[in-house]
Amino acid sequence: MKIGVRLDVLVFTIALLSVPVLSDLILSKVDRRIDLTSQIARITSTLKVPDICLLLTLQVENAGNDLVSEVLLTIPDNQAKNLAYLTAASNEGKGKVKASAVSLPVEVVHPKGMPPALTFYSVSLPKGLGKGETFTLDVLAVFTHALQPFPEEITQANIQLVVFSDTAHFLSPYTVKVQSLIVKLPEARIESYTKIENTKIHGSEIKYGPYENLPPFSYSPIGVHFEANQPFVVAQELVREIEISHWGNVQVTEHYNLVHGGARSKGEFSRLDYQSRRYVGGASAVRSLVAKLPPRAHSVYYRDEIGNISTSNLWSDSKMTELEIEPRYPMFGGWRTALPLDMACHFRTSCFRRREGATLTFLLVAP
Numbered sequence: 001m002k003i004g005v006r007l008d009v010l011v012f013t014i015a016l017l018s019v020p021v022l023s024d025l026i027l028s029k030v031d032r033r034i035d036l037t038s039q040i041a042r043i044t045s046t047l048k049v050p051d052i053c054l055l056l057t058l059q060v061e062n063a064g065n066d067l068v069s070e071v072l073l074t075i076p077d078n079q080a081k082n083l084a085y086l087t088a089a090s091n092e093g094k095g096k097v098k099a100s101a102v103s104l105p106v107e108v109v110h111p112k113g114m115p116p117a118l119t120f121y122s123v124s125l126p127k128g129l130g131k132g133e134t135f136t137l138d139v140l141a142v143f144t145h146a147l148q149p150f151p152e153e154i155t156q157a158n159i160q161l162v163v164f165s166d167t168a169h170f171l172s173p174y175t176v177k178v179q180s181l182i183v184k185l186p187e188a189r190i191e192s193y194t195k196i197e198n199t200k201i202h203g204s205e206i207k208y209g210p211y212e213n214l215p216p217f218s219y220s221p222i223g224v225h226f227e228a229n230q231p232f233v234v235a236q237e238l239v240r241e242i243e244i245s246h247w248g249n250v251q252v253t254e255h256y257n258l259v260h261g262g263a264r265s266k267g268e269f270s271r272l273d274y275q276s277r278r279y280v281g282g283a284s285a286v287r288s289l290v291a292k293l294p295p296r297a298h299s300v301y302y303r304d305e306i307g308n309i310s311t312s313n314l315w316s317d318s319k320m321t322e323l324e325i326e327p328r329y330p331m332f333g334g335w336r337t338a339l340p341l342d343m344a345c346h347f348r349t350s351c352f353r354r355r356e357g358a359t360l361t362f363l364l365v366a367p
Helices: 002-017 271-276
Strands: 025-035 041-050 057-062 068-076 083-090 106-109 118-129 134-143 161-167 175-184 190-193 199-202 205-214 221-227 233-244 249-260 289-293 298-302 312-316 321-325 336-346 351-356 359-364
Touching: 057 068, 068 083, 068 134, 083 106, 083 118, 118 134, 190 199, 289 336, 298 312, 298 321
Parallel strands: 025 175, 041 057
Antiparallel strands: 025 041, 025 057, 041 134, 057 134, 068 118, 083 134, 106 118, 161 221, 175 205, 190 221, 199 205, 233 249, 249 336, 289 321, 298 336, 312 321, 351 359
């Protein structure tokens, strides 16, 4: 496995060496923060660019003479396939006069001459950047399946360890003047991590950088092996049925097929150890599930393949209804369960009227 990883990095690096520079944009400052405290990876970047100012937080600067209307973001294909959410927003002003963030259009693009191992996203700027102008962007990316259990199998008494891989240098088609990276972990227990220049560790955070004057497509692979006992709940299938009656009621039925996607459980399960030593005999097990339901949802009912389950708590107010479910048995790595969930919603909180000329349309907001 180690040899395969090294070969992949070598091929990826060789491909980047032959890539042309796209424009005269410069990222004058890049601040990245990777949040690994849950089963999904959240990467927040602020970029600032001179002559174009890109915010990740990116600060972008336009060092050329031509007007620039977009900023390109680069994500390796092996990460892009697990990208669940990507957003970019302007971040202009300072202190009390700081303007509210404005979301910017983001779309996949295919620049010519780029290697096949990269996926490019174009962020459209609210107005073109002239020579010497700067702009700051906040970028949020959310990835699923970014944490790999290692070892892949554990016993009930073992803690769960996972591996995360990324790059210490911000991968970009532009020159980066200054950049830093902070990796936030759920626990202070770290089995191992990549140590390179300007690496510091403080509690559950690892800081890489600052690094200065990085060329386009600079790439420095890093890996972190750490404790992560949070359960990895994955909905492999969800089927939702919505029935709207003539009497102002909306009935919703959801069928979930859930699996614990963390390290697979091996050996026997001890109910005694699980009950008496809850944080030792199954620290990464799924003990309960929380469902965020629509406001004023009522007649909530859930069950499994055997029948009704009465172990639950329901809270409701005008803004949200929250259901806490305790399954019939705890879910360890690789274990599965099927969970049908029924609820009723008021028509006035689920449907909205829209009149266009003589046509009256009802819009259903699915829970």
